[in-house]
Amino acid sequence: MSAGSAGVAPAGRARAARPSPAELTTAALAGDRRAVARLISLVEDESAALREVSALLAPHTGRARVIGLTGAPGVGKSTSTSALVGAFRARGLRVGVLAIDPSSPFTGGALLGDRVRMVEHATDPDVFVRSLATRGNLGGLSWATPQALRVLDAAGFDIVLIETVGVGQAEVDVASLADTTLVLLAPGMGDGIQAAKAGIMEIADILVVNKADRPGADHTYRDLVAAVRMAGGRAVGGTAAGGETEAGWRPEVVRLEAATGKGVPKLLDAIERHHDWLRASGELERRRLHRAAEEISQIALAGMRARLGRLNGAAQLADLARQVTSGRLDPYTAAATLLAAIPDPHLPRSG
Amino acid sequence: MSAGSAGVAPAGRARAARPSPAELTTAALAGDRRAVARLISLVEDESAALREVSALLAPHTGRARVIGLTGAPGVGKSTSTSALVGAFRARGLRVGVLAIDPSSPFTGGALLGDRVRMVEHATDPDVFVRSLATRGNLGGLSWATPQALRVLDAAGFDIVLIETVGVGQAEVDVASLADTTLVLLAPGMGDGIQAAKAGIMEIADILVVNKADRPGADHTYRDLVAAVRMAGGRAVGGTAAGGETEAGWRPEVVRLEAATGKGVPKLLDAIERHHDWLRASGELERRRLHRAAEEISQIALAGMRARLGRLNGAAQLADLARQVTSGRLDPYTAAATLLAAIPDPHLPRSG
Structure with missing residues (x-):
C-alpha cells in the first residue's frame, strides 16, 4: 500500500484533518480558505469550541x-x-x-x-x-x-x-x-x-x-x-x-x-x-455598536434558553406545566419558579 | 347639573370605571362581558396587574x-x-x-x-x-x-x-x-x-x-x-x-x-x-401540557429579556458592545459578563 492510497493517510495528514481551534484560527488569519470554511462549520454546528474561536478572532475583527x-x-x-x-x-x-x-x-x-x-x-x-x-x-x-x-x-x-x-x-x-x-x-x-x-x-x-x-x-x-x-x-x-x-x-x-x-x-x-x-x-460606529449589542443579547438569551431547556430535561418544566393545566398554578408564577431554579449566572457551555 | 350630564358621573359609576383586578375577575367569572373585555385589555397592555389576574383565573381554566x-x-x-x-x-x-x-x-x-x-x-x-x-x-x-x-x-x-x-x-x-x-x-x-x-x-x-x-x-x-x-x-x-x-x-x-x-x-x-x-x-392532555410548558417558557424568557434590557439602560451592554467592536472582547465573553450581572432569580414586575 502506498501512503497515498485511499483510507491510509500519513501521520501529517491525519493530524491536519483534526486541527485544534487555535490552529484553525491561525491558519484562517493567514488566509487559508479551508480553515475559514471549517471555522464557519464550527459556528454553524454550535461547536463547543465556539467561545474559544470567538475569543481568538476578536482582536482581528x-x-x-x-x-x-x-x-x-x-x-x-x-x-x-x-x-x-x-x-x-x-x-x-x-x-x-x-x-x-x-x-x-x-x-x-x-x-x-x-x-x-x-x-x-x-x-x-x-x-x-x-x-x-x-x-x-x-x-x-x-x-x-x-x-x-x-x-x-x-x-x-x-x-x-x-x-x-x-x-x-x-x-x-x-x-x-x-x-x-x-x-x-x-x-x-x-x-x-x-x-x-x-x-x-x-x-x-x-x-x-x-x-x-x-x-x-x-x-x-x-x-x-x-x-x-x-x-x-x-x-x-x-x-x-x-x-x-x-x-x-x-x-x-x-x-x-x-x-x-x-x-x-x-x-x-x-x-x-x-x-x-x-x-x-458617526453613523458607522453607531451601527456597529448596535450590532455588537444585539449579538451579545442574542447569545445571552440563547444561554438562558439552554438553561430553561435543561430544567425541562430535569422534568421541572413538565411538572410546572402539569400544575398549570390542572389550574393549581398560573403561568406567571410557574415562570417565576422556573427562573428561581437558575442559580448559576454563567453561560452554559454549548455543545 | 343633573347626575347624568357629560363629565359628571355618580359615585357608583365612577367606581365602576376603575374596578380592581380582583373585582374584574369576579365579574368576568360571573359572565360580565365588559369585565372580560377589560381583562383582555389588561393582558394586551402588559399591565402590572397581569400576574394577579392570571393567578385569580387559574383555578377556573x-x-x-x-x-x-x-x-x-x-x-x-x-x-x-x-x-x-x-x-x-x-x-x-x-x-x-x-x-x-x-x-x-x-x-x-x-x-x-x-x-x-x-x-x-x-x-x-x-x-x-x-x-x-x-x-x-x-x-x-x-x-x-x-x-x-x-x-x-x-x-x-x-x-x-x-x-x-x-x-x-x-x-x-x-x-x-x-x-x-x-x-x-x-x-x-x-x-x-x-x-x-x-x-x-x-x-x-x-x-x-x-x-x-x-x-x-x-x-x-x-x-x-x-x-x-x-x-x-x-x-x-x-x-x-x-x-x-x-x-x-x-x-x-x-x-x-x-x-x-x-x-x-x-x-x-x-x-x-x-x-x-x-x-x-391521551393526545389532548399531551397537547395541553405542551401548550402550558411553552407558555411558561415564553414568560420566563420575556422576563430574562426585560432584565437584559434594564442592564442596557444601565449602560453595561453599551460598554460591552464598545469592547466588542474595538476587538478587546468577543461577544461570548461579553454575554457571559452580562448574565453574571443578573443576580436576581425572580421575574421582574412588568408594567
Missing part, C-alpha cells in the same frame, strides 16, 4: 465592510451579488459572500441552483462564498450569520456581502447586521413593490431597480424616487434620487442590469457615497 | 375547547368562523373568538372590515369576539393570545376559536395553542396550495376546502386527499378522507361552502371526531 443585499424572490439577487463581487475584485478588494438559504440544505434546490451563477468566481482565491441554512422556513437570518461574518472579517476579507431573500424577519435582520443595505426590486412585480414600500424605506440605504431594461422599469424607478422624496429631508449631497440630507440619509435609487453589468459602476459609487456618509456622520 | 383556524388571505376565514360560531351556538355552546390581526390596529382595514361578517352574532350575549393586534407585521401570534385565551376559558366559554392569517409563524403558533387546528384552502389559489402542502400536513388536524362550489374545488379536494393518504397510516376510523389511523390521526379533508352554510354540519362532525380521538388517545 472590525475591518470588513458589510453590505446586505435583500429582495423578493426573482429580483435577481444572486446575479447582482455576482456582479458586485466582480466589481469589488476589479478594485483589488477581497470579497466574502454569505448567502442565507431560507430552505433546508436538503430541499433548497432553487437557491442552491442560483449559486451556479457564482461559478465565475469559484477559482478566485480572494472570493469566498458560503451558504448558511436557516433553521425552519420562517425567514430570519441564521443565528450563525454574525459569527460567520466575524470569521470572514478576521480572515481579512475587505467586503462581506450578505445575501438573503427579502421576506419578513430576514429583511430586517440583514439591515441590522449590514453597514449598507441594498434592497433590490424589479419592474413588473406589481403589488409586491407596493407591499414592500412601507417596510423597505426603513431598512434600505440604497434601492436598486434591477432588470432596468425591462418594460415598466422607468415607472418603478420614478415611483421609488417619489416615495423617497416624500419621506422627506432636503438633499445636500448624493444624487437627485436620494443620498445625504440635512436630516441624515435618504435611500438612493439606482438602476441596474446585473445580468449585463450595466449600472454596476453607478451602484458602486452609491455604495461608496453611503460609506463616506456613514464614516463622516 | 382548562375547560374550554380551543379550535384554531388558519389559511391564506382570501380563503374565507372570517366567513367560516362566523358559520362555525352559528353552528356551535345552535348546540347551546358559548363561543369566544380571538381574531389575530397581523396589521396594526390603525392600518388593519381589511381584517377589521371582515369582522363585519360577525355582525350577525354581535347581539348574542353568549358570543364574544375580540381582535388582538400582533406586534410588527411579521406574523406570529400576539404574545397576549394565550393569556386572552385563559380569560375566555375562565369566563366560561365552551369553545374558543382562534382565527389567524396562515402566513409563516402565525400558522405554527396557532397549531401549538389549539386542541384542533383547521387549515382552510380554496380552489383556484394555484401555487399557494402547492406551497402550503408541505407545511400544512404537519399542523392541520382538519383540511377544509372552502368555496367548494367553485370550479376546481373537486380537484383541490382530491389533491389533498391523495396527499393525506401518501402521508401514510391505515384508516381505522373517520372517513375515507382522513381521520384516526393505526399510527395516530391523519388530517380529515372536508368540503365547505361557508357563505351558504353548506358543509358546516360535516365540518362539525369532523371536529367532534377529532376531539373524541384527542381524549381517547
Whole structure:
C-alpha cells in the first residue's frame, strides 16, 4: 500500500484533518480558505469550541465592510451579488459572500441552483462564498450569520456581502447586521413593490431597480424616487434620487442590469457615497455598536434558553406545566419558579 | 347639573370605571362581558396587574375547547368562523373568538372590515369576539393570545376559536395553542396550495376546502386527499378522507361552502371526531401540557429579556458592545459578563 492510497493517510495528514481551534484560527488569519470554511462549520454546528474561536478572532475583527443585499424572490439577487463581487475584485478588494438559504440544505434546490451563477468566481482565491441554512422556513437570518461574518472579517476579507431573500424577519435582520443595505426590486412585480414600500424605506440605504431594461422599469424607478422624496429631508449631497440630507440619509435609487453589468459602476459609487456618509456622520460606529449589542443579547438569551431547556430535561418544566393545566398554578408564577431554579449566572457551555 | 350630564358621573359609576383586578375577575367569572373585555385589555397592555389576574383565573381554566383556524388571505376565514360560531351556538355552546390581526390596529382595514361578517352574532350575549393586534407585521401570534385565551376559558366559554392569517409563524403558533387546528384552502389559489402542502400536513388536524362550489374545488379536494393518504397510516376510523389511523390521526379533508352554510354540519362532525380521538388517545392532555410548558417558557424568557434590557439602560451592554467592536472582547465573553450581572432569580414586575 502506498501512503497515498485511499483510507491510509500519513501521520501529517491525519493530524491536519483534526486541527485544534487555535490552529484553525491561525491558519484562517493567514488566509487559508479551508480553515475559514471549517471555522464557519464550527459556528454553524454550535461547536463547543465556539467561545474559544470567538475569543481568538476578536482582536482581528472590525475591518470588513458589510453590505446586505435583500429582495423578493426573482429580483435577481444572486446575479447582482455576482456582479458586485466582480466589481469589488476589479478594485483589488477581497470579497466574502454569505448567502442565507431560507430552505433546508436538503430541499433548497432553487437557491442552491442560483449559486451556479457564482461559478465565475469559484477559482478566485480572494472570493469566498458560503451558504448558511436557516433553521425552519420562517425567514430570519441564521443565528450563525454574525459569527460567520466575524470569521470572514478576521480572515481579512475587505467586503462581506450578505445575501438573503427579502421576506419578513430576514429583511430586517440583514439591515441590522449590514453597514449598507441594498434592497433590490424589479419592474413588473406589481403589488409586491407596493407591499414592500412601507417596510423597505426603513431598512434600505440604497434601492436598486434591477432588470432596468425591462418594460415598466422607468415607472418603478420614478415611483421609488417619489416615495423617497416624500419621506422627506432636503438633499445636500448624493444624487437627485436620494443620498445625504440635512436630516441624515435618504435611500438612493439606482438602476441596474446585473445580468449585463450595466449600472454596476453607478451602484458602486452609491455604495461608496453611503460609506463616506456613514464614516463622516458617526453613523458607522453607531451601527456597529448596535450590532455588537444585539449579538451579545442574542447569545445571552440563547444561554438562558439552554438553561430553561435543561430544567425541562430535569422534568421541572413538565411538572410546572402539569400544575398549570390542572389550574393549581398560573403561568406567571410557574415562570417565576422556573427562573428561581437558575442559580448559576454563567453561560452554559454549548455543545 | 343633573347626575347624568357629560363629565359628571355618580359615585357608583365612577367606581365602576376603575374596578380592581380582583373585582374584574369576579365579574368576568360571573359572565360580565365588559369585565372580560377589560381583562383582555389588561393582558394586551402588559399591565402590572397581569400576574394577579392570571393567578385569580387559574383555578377556573382548562375547560374550554380551543379550535384554531388558519389559511391564506382570501380563503374565507372570517366567513367560516362566523358559520362555525352559528353552528356551535345552535348546540347551546358559548363561543369566544380571538381574531389575530397581523396589521396594526390603525392600518388593519381589511381584517377589521371582515369582522363585519360577525355582525350577525354581535347581539348574542353568549358570543364574544375580540381582535388582538400582533406586534410588527411579521406574523406570529400576539404574545397576549394565550393569556386572552385563559380569560375566555375562565369566563366560561365552551369553545374558543382562534382565527389567524396562515402566513409563516402565525400558522405554527396557532397549531401549538389549539386542541384542533383547521387549515382552510380554496380552489383556484394555484401555487399557494402547492406551497402550503408541505407545511400544512404537519399542523392541520382538519383540511377544509372552502368555496367548494367553485370550479376546481373537486380537484383541490382530491389533491389533498391523495396527499393525506401518501402521508401514510391505515384508516381505522373517520372517513375515507382522513381521520384516526393505526399510527395516530391523519388530517380529515372536508368540503365547505361557508357563505351558504353548506358543509358546516360535516365540518362539525369532523371536529367532534377529532376531539373524541384527542381524549381517547391521551393526545389532548399531551397537547395541553405542551401548550402550558411553552407558555411558561415564553414568560420566563420575556422576563430574562426585560432584565437584559434594564442592564442596557444601565449602560453595561453599551460598554460591552464598545469592547466588542474595538476587538478587546468577543461577544461570548461579553454575554457571559452580562448574565453574571443578573443576580436576581425572580421575574421582574412588568408594567
